[in-house]
Amino acid sequence: MNLQTRIYEKQGVLSESEKEIIQGLLSSAKENSQLSLKDLSKKLYVSESAIFRLCKKLGLSGYSELRFELLAASSVNHQPNNNFIKEMADLTTNTIKQFEARNLTNFYIDIQTAKNIYLYSTGWQQELLASYISKELFLLGKQTVLLPSALDELKMRGQFFNKGDMLWTISYSGNNSAIVNELKNIRLIDDKLKLVSLTKMGSNDLATISDYSFFFQTIDFSYQNNGGGNPRSCFSPAYILIDLLINGYFDWQQKKG
Numbered sequence: 001m002n003l004q005t006r007i008y009e010k011q012g013v014l015s016e017s018e019k020e021i022i023q024g025l026l027s028s029a030k031e032n033s034q035l036s037l038k039d040l041s042k043k044l045y046v047s048e049s050a051i052f053r054l055c056k057k058l059g060l061s062g063y064s065e066l067r068f069e070l071l072a073a074s075s076v077n078h079q080p081n082n083n084f085i086k087e088m089a090d091l092t093t094n095t096i097k098q099f100e101a102r103n104l105t106n107f108y109i110d111i112q113t114a115k116n117i118y119l120y121s122t123g124w125q126q127e128l129l130a131s132y133i134s135k136e137l138f139l140l141g142k143q144t145v146l147l148p149s150a151l152d153e154l155k156m157r158g159q160f161f162n163k164g165d166m167l168w169t170i171s172y173s174g175n176n177s178a179i180v181n182e183l184k185n186i187r188l189i190d191d192k193l194k195l196v197s198l199t200k201m202g203s204n205d206l207a208t209i210s211d212y213s214f215f216f217q218t219i220d221f222s223y224q225n226n227g228g229g230n231p232r233s234c235f236s237p238a239y240i241l242i243d244l245l246i247n248g249y250f251d252w253q254q255k256k257g
Helices: 003-013 016-027 029-033 037-044 048-057 063-077 084-100 105-113 124-139 151-160 177-189 205-209 236-256
Strands: 117-121 144-147 166-170 194-200 212-216
Touching (some): 003 063, 016 048, 048 063, 117 124, 124 166, 124 236, 144 151, 151 177, 177 205
Parallel strands (some): 117 144, 117 166, 166 194
């Protein structure tokens, strides 16, 4: 898991001060990777312990690993994607093919019969996807509840899920152990809850425990930050997948009468 993926996955649990540190780290990733912990703390006007705690929260072993990840991030950021249009076209084609290969009748039935549909996300890009799903389902007559991107909120809400409810979890990697374990605990209380996952393409723990698992891919935009910041990833394939699912549900409703 690279640094960008770690940050995406932990967006929901990072404090504002930690987000500011991350922005400072990524604004000059290559330069920062060459600094000692002492020099970096002075540059960012934060304590050494604050940087070390952030390393731990991101799942890094310590500052040495952070320096390595910053250097890796800077090298990625300086490799422009000159095949963006072709990659976008290929991903769109692959997304449609994967969608058409699945029989989603049971999924549509569960959406139709769900008393409550909850949407839980783990970062700001994921929150945007959750909001988009909510609006699209609303247009088809299904009310949804958007849950805040906080583990405590999921724990609290887990006590009130009912038989027949549906919970969508939108996660970048799908490998947040705290979230996966909490969903397992919720499943023990209510085994009739339908779990839906939307994650980046690839095997992951969240998909494994879900009743329905959907996958998307991302690509980097052609342009990059001059300062070596976080690469600009395109999530359009995820929105295309959502449109296919929503349109598929609508078509199923029409055929059902």
